[in-house]
Amino acid sequence: MYVIIVYDTERCNCVKLHKLLKKHLFWNQNSVFEGVVTTAQFAKIKQLLNEIRAKDSHITFYSFDNEKLLRREEMGEAKGNTSNIL
Amino acid sequence: MYVIIVYDTERCNCVKLHKLLKKHLFWNQNSVFEGVVTTAQFAKIKQLLNEIRAKDSHITFYSFDNEKLLRREEMGEAKGNTSNIL
Numbered sequence: 001m002y003v004i005i006v007y008d009t010e011r012c013n014c015v016k017l018h019k020l021l022k023k024h025l026f027w028n029q030n031s032v033f034e035g036v037v038t039t040a041q042f043a044k045i046k047q048l049l050n051e052i053r054a055k056d057s058h059i060t061f062y063s064f065d066n067e068k069l070l071r072r073e074e075m076g077e078a079k080g081n082t083s084n085i086l
Numbered sequence: 087m088y089v090i091i092v093y094d095t096e097r098c099n100c101v102k103l104h105k106l107l108k109k110h111l112f113w114n115q116n117s118v119f120e121g122v123v124t125t126a127q128f129a130k131i132k133q134l135l136n137e138i139r140a141k142d143s144h145i146t147f148y149s150f151d152n153e154k155l156l157r158r159e160e161m162g163e164a165k166g167n168t169s170n171i172l
Contacts, residue, residue, distance in 0.1 A: 004090070004148065006092060006114075006115065006118050008115045008116045028092075028146055029092065029093075029094045029144050029146060030094045030117075031116075031117070032092050032146065046159075046161070049161065050161060053161065053162065055162075056162070056163070057161075057162045058115050058160065058161070058162040058163060058164055059160065059161040059162060060114055060115060060118065060158065060159070060160050060161075061157075061158070061159040061160070061161070062090065062148075062156055062157070062158055063156075063157045063159075064150070064155050064156050064157065065155075066155075069150050069151075069152075069155050070148055070149075070150050071147075071148070071149045071150065072146065072147070072148055073132075073146070073147040073149075074144065074145065074146050074147070075132070075135065075136060075139065075143075075144070075145040075146075075147070076139065076141075076142070076143045076144040076145060077142070077144060078144055
């Protein structure tokens with residue numbers, strides 16, 4: 001399946017979430033990750049995120065079976081998928 | 087169609103983008119809006135965003151024809167869809 005994960009959290013927690021998510025997904029832009037995962041991988045990512053996320057954080061998970069159903073457009077220069085920000 | 091719009095931008099520009107997007111879409115969480123729009127509305131939103139966005143901003147537009155194809159899960163307390171933050 002294809003997933004998009006977006007999160008709001010405090011700065012120090014942000015680093016933890018970023019490090020976890022970049023192991024599994026493509027980093028699109030600040031606090032937004034996406035990519036192809038299996039159902040089991042997705043469940044594991046959600047479990048791990050729930051363990052390390054700050055209490056007042058909020059995370060949204062969008063998922064769909066077929067990436068081809070999704071159109072994706074960008075405006076501006078992408079900063080994601082680089083490792084020099086954190 | 088159903089759209090999800092996520093943006094990275096500088097703080098003062100963030101207010102402008104937020105104000106524009108909340109006229110048309112549901113505010114999910116910081117820098118993330120989503121909702122049902124027509125093709126014409128979507129084109130207009132993109133045009134207006136392009137006019138007011140900061141040079142170094144980055145915006146991603148995800149869209150698909152049928153909202154039912156999308157699964158949506160949340161973790162934590164939602165802060166979106168309230169008007170008292172800006």
